[in-house]
Amino acid sequence: MSSQETRLLVVDDEERIRRLLRMYLEKEGYTIEDAENGESALEKALKFDYDAVILDLMMPGMDGMEVCEEIRKQKGTPVIMLTAKGEEVNRVQGFEAGADDYIVKPFSPREVVLRVKALLRRSSSTKFLHTDTKEKQLYEFPYLTIDDEAHRVTVQGEHVGLTPKEYELLLYMAQAPDKVFAREQLLKDVWNYEFFGDLRTVDTHVKRLREKLSQIEPKAADMIKTVWGVGYKFEVETAS
Template sequence: MKKILIIEDDSAIASIERDYLEINQFAVEIAEDGITGVEKALSGQFQLVLLDLMLPGEDGFSVCRKLRGKLDIPILMVTAKQEDIDKIRGLGLGADDYIIKPFSPSELVARVKSNLAQYERLKGGNVTMAQNSSIEMGPFVINTQSHRAYLKGRELDLKKKEFDLLYFLVVNADIVFSKDSLYERIWGYDAVGDNATVAVHINRLRDKIEEDPGNPKYIQTVWGAGYRFKP
């Protein structure tokens, strides 16, 4: 039975979320503030965190940043705010998806199942772990300990941020990320600069990994949305 942690200060909403998830065969625990949520998430064996944005103690953004630095599990952010900047900021800090209040219990369950399925597919499907903490996908091998990347056996000459960007895109293959989201994930929310940096690094990566950088096979542009990696 998969375990879900709900971090939500509204006890009525948390109870409804718990009840519907339990009906669908999930084990659920609840934390009512950000500080307790971080402690529970780091001490329990959870498969997904359902994280409210507005929390006492520490807000959802702060909690998300702390959890993503320690945990490699889906984080589904729950927010009553509909401004795009909140969605982008949350995803940039490491949230995998968001859901806007009010939502139906059936939508919540569907989104939880979808994110768990996607996580399991990425972990057990296209991405495989080789020796020495290497990640293999298609013709790419990325060694996270030595910070080296290879394409068809040839070592790539990558700067640190180019390596970080390639690694992030590879382990999140087929997922589209906006420039804002990539900038916040790779450079950090408090970094000095703007998302034009992402386009520059994407172009540099394409020059190093694509046979035809003008018609890229691996790092594809999704017009109006961002970039994705296709193995």
């Protein structure tokens, strides 16, 4: 995906912040649209297909959390949450609402650009798959199938709607069944976080992933095992 083809929606009730982000992101060649409140943002996000939404958490009326939750009911558009609140509980709530990343105000515009680029790379392709062009595209397990060519996950034949990050997390672990992944490793390889990143990011995404799989088949969710004190692994049942 080239930047010339990329459309971003910037949502913030402060015109100064919208103007600042527009200036920096347009320098990268992105097409920017904006919204000054949650209602307008939700209308645009559902009507048009954006490559990512940069969404302020604290807005009068419909706040960013509500907007993100409503988007997630219909779309998997990547969302970066902007928040003036740095407390862990707010970050976790944002991830549980379906956000893919968060940035705490006050922020460096350059950091936003880097985060957007990283998010777009992750959502457009799963970078850890492309070292071998002959690598298989279909992963079949009991209860669960991952078709990477179609970017599609099915449980017992029923499609599961995952966000880009949830999909990458599942695929990354499923490529190496029974291997234990530390949270730090998952942050580095799936989230591309070298220096910053909250370990709870992994936990909240695993929780959401399990919930979605469990709605169709609890045994599919049970394949994602917690390794206490370390991280997670994808465990495949063996025939008895």
